[in-house]
Amino acid sequence: MSRPETVRELLALEIPNLYAFAYQMCGDRTDAARYTEELAQRITKLDENKLLNDGDPARTVLGMMARTMEESLGRRSEHSFESLDGILRSDITRPIDLTNVGMGDDPAKVHLMFWELKRTCLTSVLGCLPPGVRLSFVLTDLVGLSPAEAAEMLGIKESAYRVRLTRARKRVEDYLAPRCYHVDRENPCTCTGRLMIALDAGFVKPPTSSDDIPHEPHNAGGPQRDVGSLYRGLPHVKLPQTELERLTSLS
Numbered sequence: 001m002s003r004p005e006t007v008r009e010l011l012a013l014e015i016p017n018l019y020a021f022a023y024q025m026c027g028d029r030t031d032a033a034r035y036t037e038e039l040a041q042r043i044t045k046l047d048e049n050k051l052l053n054d055g056d057p058a059r060t061v062l063g064m065m066a067r068t069m070e071e072s073l074g075r076r077s078e079h080s081f082e083s084l085d086g087i088l089r090s091d092i093t094r095p096i097d098l099t100n101v102g103m104g105d106d107p108a109k110v111h112l113m114f115w116e117l118k119r120t121c122l123t124s125v126l127g128c129l130p131p132g133v134r135l136s137f138v139l140t141d142l143v144g145l146s147p148a149e150a151a152e153m154l155g156i157k158e159s160a161y162r163v164r165l166t167r168a169r170k171r172v173e174d175y176l177a178p179r180c181y182h183v184d185r186e187n188p189c190t191c192t193g194r195l196m197i198a199l200d201a202g203f204v205k206p207p208t209s210s211d212d213i214p215h216e217p218h219n220a221g222g223p224q225r226d227v228g229s230l231y232r233g234l235p236h237v238k239l240p241q242t243e244l245e246r247l248t249s250l251s
Helices: 007-026 029-044 048-053 057-073 081-088 108-127 131-143 147-154 158-176 191-200 227-232 241-248
Strands: none
Touching: 007 029, 007 048, 007 057, 007 108, 007 131, 007 241, 029 057, 029 241, 048 057, 057 131, 057 147, 081 108, 081 191, 108 131, 108 158, 108 191, 108 227, 131 147, 131 158, 131 227, 147 158, 158 227
């Protein structure tokens, strides 16, 4: 892919990636959109020639987003593994009920909501990690940066980054391995049994668009014992096209 020649082109290319990254870090569409817009406004104020011709523009703006979110989110996680268990596993499993307010008597909603629950639940697991630890998992296991590249981006020692990454992987794996159906088919927590509980708790809501929902079933492909692969298989959240066009036009 050719390098963008204008900031407008850079924004058009990278805003979808930045929005998906922000959602992975904060687990909330509204907050992710806010972080993305704030960064887009910052980018438009930079020296265009320097940004586009010095190094890798995409990597530069990702680094800006990563450092901004780490600073903004602080050191404490949004919630704990215990509180997550309290939401999803506070009741026995329940059958799908199309009359539930979140289903709207629409059988087509079942497929959509299974995917939305899977994505929301797994992203919320990341939200139980301290932001700096979470960031290492997202940058390396989801974005694909090596520990050396990510540490340089964050301005920390590679050894410190690797400690964060090891901690992130272990905590996520330790939580999901005995619980999640998508890791082991013998595990008790399934999207089918928990969807109604999650809807009633307000933990998951119908998305405003189905554009980022895959056609294949949410449990296709078998269990993923490698948590990195499990997360990489999640569909990225997408900004509505009108919002993407609006943010692109900021330049």
